[in-house]
Amino acid sequence: xxxxxxxxxxxxxxxxxxxxxxxxxxxxxxxxAQHRAGYEVHDGEHAFNxxxxxxxxKRNLDPAERPAVGDFVVVEAxxxxxxxxxxxxxxxxxxxxxxxxxxxxxxxTNLDVVLVLTGLDGDFNAARIERYLALIDGSGARAVVVxxxxxxxxxxxxxxxLAALRGxxxxxxxxxxINGKDAASVAALEPHLAAGATAVLVGSSGAxxxxxxxxxxxxxxxxxxxxxxxxxxxRHTTTHRALLPLPCGACLIDTPGMRELKLTGxxxxxxxxxxxxxTEQCRFADCTHGxxxxxxxxxxxxxxxxxxxxWRNYRKLHDQREEQAARFEDRxxxxxEPIRSQRRRDWQERE
Numbered sequence: 001x002x003x004x005x006x007x008x009x010x011x012x013x014x015x016x017x018x019x020x021x022x023x024x025x026x027x028x029x030x031x032x033a034q035h036r037a038g039y040e041v042h043d044g045e046h047a048f049n050x051x052x053x054x055x056x057x058k059r060n061l062d063p064a065e066r067p068a069v070g071d072f073v074v075v076e077a078x079x080x081x082x083x084x085x086x087x088x089x090x091x092x093x094x095x096x097x098x099x100x101x102x103x104x105x106x107x108x109t110n111l112d113v114v115l116v117l118t119g120l121d122g123d124f125n126a127a128r129i130e131r132y133l134a135l136i137d138g139s140g141a142r143a144v145v146v147x148x149x150x151x152x153x154x155x156x157x158x159x160x161x162l163a164a165l166r167g168x169x170x171x172x173x174x175x176x177x178i179n180g181k182d183a184a185s186v187a188a189l190e191p192h193l194a195a196g197a198t199a200v201l202v203g204s205s206g207a208x209x210x211x212x213x214x215x216x217x218x219x220x221x222x223x224x225x226x227x228x229x230x231x232x233x234x235r236h237t238t239t240h241r242a243l244l245p246l247p248c249g250a251c252l253i254d255t256p257g258m259r260e261l262k263l264t265g266x267x268x269x270x271x272x273x274x275x276x277x278x279t280e281q282c283r284f285a286d287c288t289h290g291x292x293x294x295x296x297x298x299x300x301x302x303x304x305x306x307x308x309x310x311w312r313n314y315r316k317l318h319d320q321r322e323e324q325a326a327r328f329e330d331r332x333x334x335x336x337e338p339i340r341s342q343r344r345r346d347w348q349e350r351e
């Protein structure tokens with residue numbers, strides 16, 4: 001990885017541009033972790049604990065207005081220090097929270113890169129990677145797919161996984177295969193971790209997020225655990241989101257493994273733009289892509305131009321997006337009745 005970067009304190013936490021106007025008792029910091037008892041923030045020199053100001057504790061406050069990991073905040077000095085303002089975000093990575101009641105959960109904010117980690121073992125799941133990319137679409141960040149545990153498989157298996165993904169994902173989505181324990185292998189990520197950039201690691205438990213974090217840091221700071229031999233699933237070793245300044249000058253946010261990846265309803269599903277273009281070529285505007293004459297989608301499937309698994313995942317994500325959008329509209333109208341749907345089982349992408 002790159003040598004230690006020389007940056008000012010604000011730059012070391014990813015701040016860009018001029019500093020905001022602050023009083024003598026205030027300072028700029030970035031939320032690096034959130035705990036039940038408060039927050040941990042980093043000012044570029046030191047990490048310290050801070051409490052949210054009372055306005056952030058109001059019961060009816062939209063959770064999106066509260067500080068989140070990755071936020072730049074204004075901290076008022078005191079015993080303890082208090083977060084008094086969340087500065088405007090340039091984007092956020094969000095998912096729908098679990099449960100019947102519609103709610104959105106911020107994973108991290110102010111991101112440049114989302115590193116989607118999937119192990120080249122039993123964890124490999126192309127459909128799940130597409131789901132991650134759907135969530136990333138509106139985050140303001142670019143996605144990089146990282147296949148970890150390259151040392152666990154032979155060249156043929158690795159090449160097959162890379163080919164499968166490159167055939168399903170947009171051509172401009174980088175796909176890398178690395179050994180997260182080997183600094184030389186991890187160096188492939190250097191172009192995506194420039195000084196001042198903020199990256200977040202996402203993926204299921206056991207995908208190698210903590211191992212990769214330790215290699216990027218150059219020290220073993222994050223706990224790791226072996227995957228279960230029975231199913232290659234990992235144990236949760238990261239229990240909360242944490243922002244870490246890297247020696248190369250980038251910032252890295254490590255996250256716990258996510259068992260549910262529910263769309264919010266706002267996704268554009270741009271990674272399926274080619275399928276959307278196909279549907280527009282169908283003879284009938286209300287084509288269900290079943291047995292209708294002149295269906296461009298069925299023709300592409302039969303001729304092998306469209307992958308059947310990718311088509312099924314597109315329909316699954318499209319249906320979930322529509323259901324989630326309806327739930328959001330229902331919440332805005334003030335109704336809390338759950339929307340019943342036969343597709344509810346498809347909303348959960350278990351890992």
